[in-house]
Amino acid sequence: MQTIHHPCRVCGRPTSQWCSRCNNAHYCSNGHQNADWGIHRAECRPTNTLLIATPPPVSSETIRVSAILFAVDEDRPRPIDLQCHPPHRPSQSMCPIPILQDYFNSQPGEVVLTQGLNGEVLRFPLHVFYSSTAMARGSPVNSAVRHITSGAAPRPWAGNVVALKFSGTRRQGYTDAGPNDLPALSAYFLTFSFQ
Known part of the structure; x- marks a missing residue:
């Protein structure tokens, strides 16, 4: 490719x-x-604007996607089930916009990872959401990120971190993220530093 x-x-x-x-x-x-x-x-x-708002009512048409949560107070990342806003087209089965309000108090910072370990291109880019103001607000250091990086991340991550996986390089929707995505996320945490 x-x-x-x-x-x-x-x-x-x-x-x-x-x-x-x-x-x-x-x-x-x-x-x-x-x-x-x-x-x-x-x-x-x-x-696309991520909506931190009241989720739509649950219906039989609700789309959900698996993400990875690095909870601030847990030692290990874990899978979570995120509800999505309805797609623009009823026939679309992908998650276009995840609902993140349960994990962030304000609009989260975000970054898209297109490369994994050793710079290889990710077939399915990863979308990482984090609280860019958590450290300033006095939130504790994220235990799950500290654990996955063995405490070697150059800067402390605070607050929750949520990682989703795009369904393809065009990044029009999300697919389920899982344990196979942890090495690329760990590499990112080890190299990213806040300015």
Whole structure:
């Protein structure tokens, strides 16, 4: 499978990583994405807005998807069942937008992982949601992330972390995430550092 590389907006180096909010800006590292945010912010428009709101009533047509929860107060990540907002087309069976309100008090930060261990391209990118303000609010360090990284993550993660798996590289919906996704998530936690 051939990967399409785009130039990093900061240095021009080819990359397959992009802004998870608008999917239009490409960066070779989190540092370059953070450095460009002051400029990119003015043009960055979300492709789909995650709704932290009251879930729709449960019906027989409700779509659910399995995700991985790194709960702040649990030692190990665990699978969870997330309800999704109804798809735009009734015939669509994928989860287009997960309901995350039970895990975050405010709009979560997010990142899309397109590469796993040793830089291999993920056939199904992972979407990681985290509380970007938990540490400032005094939330404890996330025990599950600390456990999966053996305490070697460069920065402490605080608050809950939820990981979902896209159903394909076009990222139009989600499929079930599971234990096979943990190595790529662990590699991400070990390399990502907050600015």
